[in-house]
Structures are given as C-alpha cells and as structure tokens.
Amino acid sequence: MTFLDLSDVRKNYGSQTVVHKFDLDVERGEFISFLGPSGCGKTTTLRMVAGFETPTAGAIRIDGKDITRLRPNQRNVGMVFQSYALFPNMTVAGNVAFGLKIAKKPAAEIAARVEEMLKLIKLPHLGARFPYQLSGGQQQRVALARALAISPQVLLLDEPLSALDAKIRVSLREEIRSLQRALGITTIYVTHDQEEALSMSDRIVVMNEGRVEQIGTPFEIYNNPKTRFVASFVGTLNILKGTIVDPAVGRIVIDGQEVMTSKPVTHAKAGEACTVALRPEAATLYQSEMQEAATSSFAKDSEPRNRMQGTIEEVSFLGSVVRVRVRFDEHAISLDTFNNPSATPPARGSQVTVAFARDDLLMLEGAAA
C-alpha cells in the first residue's frame, strides 16, 4: 500500500519549470533515492515533500492525508541537511531534544528519548558537547538523531554525506541504511552520487532537467537503463552509434562491423540510425586468437558472442583493474580487465578483439540522434 504519494507534482519559478509532472508511489518503510546531476530538480522535489517549497500543481499525500499546503512544522517529516544545520548554541543533547521540547513532551520522556537516540547513533557520551566540538561525521549523525527523535512519518536526507570525506561517507551510508532498516522508516535520499544510490536504495528515481527519466531497483537502473541519460549517468558506459541492418533479428553495424542484440529492434527500421550502450565490465579483451580460444572453452554458456576488432589506444592502470580503451574506427570503447601480475599488460597500438554477449548490448530507446 502506498504510504507517500506524489501525484502530478510540478514546480515553476516564474516561467521556468524546474520539476515536470513528478509521479511517485512510495511504500511504507521503503528507501528511495533521487539521483541526478545538479539542477535536475531532485532537491526541489524533496523540499516540496518537506514543505519548504509549494508545488505549482499536483498533490503530496502521506498515509492518505494531503499535506501539499501544510506548513513544514505541521508535517511531521524529519529532514537531514547537507550542511548538518545543527543549532550552534545548543549542545548535542539540546539539538536532539529540540523537536521534542517543541512538541511539549514531558522532561523525563525527552531525556529518555535523547539517550536512546544518542545510543542509536553510537555517540552516547557526547551529549554535553557543542556542535563545533564534533567532527563532520559526528555532526551528521547528530543531525540524523535529531531528525529521528521526533518519530517522523518520513525521513528526508538531502545529500547528507557530500560534505564528508570518502571513508566516512562509506561507513556512514552503511549506518544510515542499517538504521533505516531497523526503524522501518520511509526514507527519501537525495544524491548525485550513483554509488550511494545504488548501494543504499530499494528503488532509485533518476532525474534529469526536472523530469523523471526512470524509476527502478538499483539492479534495473544499472542493467536495463531506459534512456541514454540513465545509461550514461549511472555507471560508466560506452555509447556507440550504429545503423540498423535487420531489426527483426537485432542486427546492426557499428564502424563497419556487424553485431547483434539479443532482442529484435522494435522502435526503428532497417537503415535507421540507433544508439547502443555497453558496460565496460561486460566486454572481454583478447590479445590473440589463441587466448580467445583458450578462454572461450571455459565459457559457461555457448551462446554466440559479438566480436569486434580494434586497436588499443590507451591503457590506464587503476590498481586491481586495468582500464583499456580500444578504438574501432569512429568509436572507441573502454573496458576493464583485472590486473594479473604474472601476465604482460596490454600494449598500446596492438590489435585486439573485443567480445561481448548479445544480452549486454543495450539498445537505447529514443536516443538515435
């Protein structure tokens, strides 16, 4: 059953529309990420749920109740801000207790709840400290405790980790996710970091220029991007332009080399241009026919694979992975190979074969141009 419902929500600033027809149903306890580049409307949408922006059209409902026109202080929605937004004049405990004091809870109840929240964020000993005495990660955990203390119906997180360093970011995102799971709180998380969105979310809403590009599970978004934007924004992707030869069997030509998709092409005719995408990890590099034959004999399936001949243009050593750029003619693709200390690394200028499964060649809809 839908718990949070955004239907046909739009937002205009003057003549400019920053959010177009946004529809989303969120289940109770679900973790949804809004993913997109800066200015795509994800924060504006979140702020409309929080009540800091009023939709120009559409409705927002929580548990069936229309909250579209309610003031932010009447919504019972917790929010964690990118800049922490802890009150500098209050201690950690004071910050966590703020919402409870506003709600005029009894002092004993407030003290118990503050203690519980501080234990939850693993900072039970820091209640008397002021925000300036905490690290960024600690401050953000306190901000999370403050937002959770009021037992909100929905938790909103606006790029909460973007001001933190990489290591803290990873550990804190795991903490946020496990807390969210433990409390079963419906959560909307705004981020421009695809790794964060993919690793934390039940579902991801990919946004671009105020529009929803795709809504799906991380697996769906990554493996079956519906649009060129989603394909290019989520993960590293090789985009190749080709010409359709036989749409019924999914045969296309890229740089004079014929490849096949696993499904027929339904949205274009023979001779028309098309755009396909290939993930770097989906392609295998063979430096010789012998190597290809040897590796292929261990292949788990016998399905025919696409093969393209090219020349190594660039080799980047990234530690455990070696990223190789192979040029065909007009197009070049990047592909990742595992670093093998006992093998000779691929050399620039050498002729190679790139092989990939037909399934891995993603035909992008409406992206022929």
Added chain:
Amino acid sequence: MKQAKLGSWIAIIVGSLYFIVPLIGTFEFSMRMRRGEYSFAAYRVVFADPNFQATFAYSTVMALATIVIGVVLVVPTSYWIQLRLQKLRPLVEFITLMPLVIPAIVIVFGYLRLYNSSSILPLTASARSTDLLLAFSYVTLALPYMYRAVDTGMRAIDVRTLTEAAENLGAGLPTVLFRVILPNVRVAILSGAFLTFATVIGEFTMASLLNRPAFGPYLQLIGANRAYEPSALAVIAFVVTWACMGLINVVGRGKQIKATP
C-alpha cells in the same frame, strides 16, 4: 623583512601618539584644577553636579530605549532579508547608510517640520512625546552601526538552513527567532548595542535642537562656561565610549574562544 617590520612599528607608534597625546594632554589639564598640584577635583565637581547626574541618566535611558527599538526594528528586518528578500539587500543597505550621509541637523530639522505642534502628529507638543521622537531620531542615527553589526552576524550563520531545520522539527516563527536565530547572533546584537550606546551617550545636535536635557548639550554648556571640568567630562566620555568598545571585544573574544575546537 626587518625594515618592513620597523616601518610597521613606526606607523603604529606615530598613529598611537596622534591619538594618545591629545588625550594625555586633556587628562593632564583636567587634573590641574588646584594650583600647584595634580588632583581629581574637576572630576569631583563634575560628579557632584546634579545636572551631570540628571543628563547622564537621561542619555543612558535614551540609549537603552534606542537599543531596544533598534533591536526590535533591525533584527527581524535583517533576518527576513537574509531569509526571503535577498534582492532587497542593496536597497536596505543604502537606506541604513543614509544617516551617515545626511547631517544630523538636516534630519532633525526634517523632524521638526514633520512633527511640530501644529502637525498631524505633534510629537514635539509635550516633553514625553519629544523624548519618543528623540529616541526614534537616535535609532535613525545609530542605524548604520546596528544594521551592519546584526547583518554581519546573520551572514555568519546559515539563517535559511537553521530556520528550515527548526521548522522541520515543529517550530513556529517566534520559536525559530527566539530560540535559534537570536542566541546565535547575540554577539552581533551586543556589538550593535554598544556602538549605539557610544553614539547616543554624547550626541549633541538632535538633543539640543529638540531641547532635551541630554548629556551632549550638558557637555557643550560646561565647555562654554568652565575651564577644567570640560576636560574631565571629555575624559569621562572617552572612558564610557572605550568601555563600550572594550565590552564588544570581550564578548566577541569569548565567542571566538568557544568556537575553537
């Protein structure tokens, strides 16, 4: 490098002498009321003068009233500009700077034309209403200092996010203002208050033209008729002003220490 340091020291010493020597001269002269010896006789005379006490008390009350009115006017204005009306900032800054550009005598003549006893709002008709007019005049006069001090404080905190965070936790606007914003701009408000106090306590033009018994006109009166007492009063006025500046520093430093992790 050493030459640059020496140059800096010379500049500081010359600058300090420029300010300190006249002060020392004034102080020294104020101590020479009794022939052949240094004494605080001039100060004793000044402090014993009932007019000094009355005018100083009057100006202190006026300064406190000015501070209260100024805070009530400036804090919400600055808050709202920071929160919602950023576009109006240049206009408000221009308006608050006007008292520095327009001489006090012009402002007070404007008031006298607008609020004289035959006008629609005859604020000069009675002593109490003239006091009110004088307090408002002082608010205008101190506006550049009060607004700048408060605005600097508001800019130093993320007013918008703090307001949103508090609203999100259920707070209404009065709670946001009194429990979140005001405590975080306390130092800025105090700075504005001390600057206002220092401005108002010795103000002459407005008090004199509105014919109110303030400390400024008293200073002028004593200066015109006595020899040593004006010097003593000048030193007292300096001490009061400097005490205000010192308090700004003490309060400000307290905050700085607190902000250091």
